[in-house]
Amino acid sequence: MHLHAYALPAWYGTGLLLLICGAALWKGRSEERVVASAMLLAALGTYVLRDPRWSGPQWTSFAIDVAFLVVLVVISLRTKRYWPITMAAFQLLAVVIHTARMLDPTLSAWAYATAEVIFTQLTLVSLAVGTWNTWRDGRRVDAEAPY
Numbered sequence: 001m002h003l004h005a006y007a008l009p010a011w012y013g014t015g016l017l018l019l020i021c022g023a024a025l026w027k028g029r030s031e032e033r034v035v036a037s038a039m040l041l042a043a044l045g046t047y048v049l050r051d052p053r054w055s056g057p058q059w060t061s062f063a064i065d066v067a068f069l070v071v072l073v074v075i076s077l078r079t080k081r082y083w084p085i086t087m088a089a090f091q092l093l094a095v096v097i098h099t100a101r102m103l104d105p106t107l108s109a110w111a112y113a114t115a116e117v118i119f120t121q122l123t124l125v126s127l128a129v130g131t132w133n134t135w136r137d138g139r140r141v142d143a144e145a146p147y
Contacts, residue, residue, distance in 0.1 A: 054109035062098040083130030094119040
């Protein structure tokens with residue numbers, strides 16, 4: 001596979017996904033754990049079911065991304081924390097990119113794939129921030145507890 005000079009290697013995204021989701025499963029509360037599990041399932045489903053040619057819309061990826069967006073919206077509506085809203089917004093942008101490709105087949109595969117990668121990385125950053133804040137809040141409570 002030919003990589004452009006400015007493209008990150010494929011293992012970078014997978015490694016970041018495993019690192020952040022692993023941290024969320026280890027240190028997060030229920031919201032982080034549910035989102036990390038759903039994100040890992042979505043990534044696995046996308047990897048297994050995607051069309052490697054990128055010749056047209058990624059229909060299975062679209063369905064998986066919509067399902068993941070529904071999970072994020074439900075969590076955003078049920079929690080008092082803000083990071084799921086940001087994550088849902090980035091996931092919505094990923095769904096919009098799929099829709100743009102469906103409506104305009106002339107959208108290049110490179111632009112389509114790049115946008116999907118960017119928004120996926122931004123959803124990961126949102127989960128990382130949420131996990132970090134949860135871990136930090138837990139440490140603050142532990143530090144204030146009387147011994």
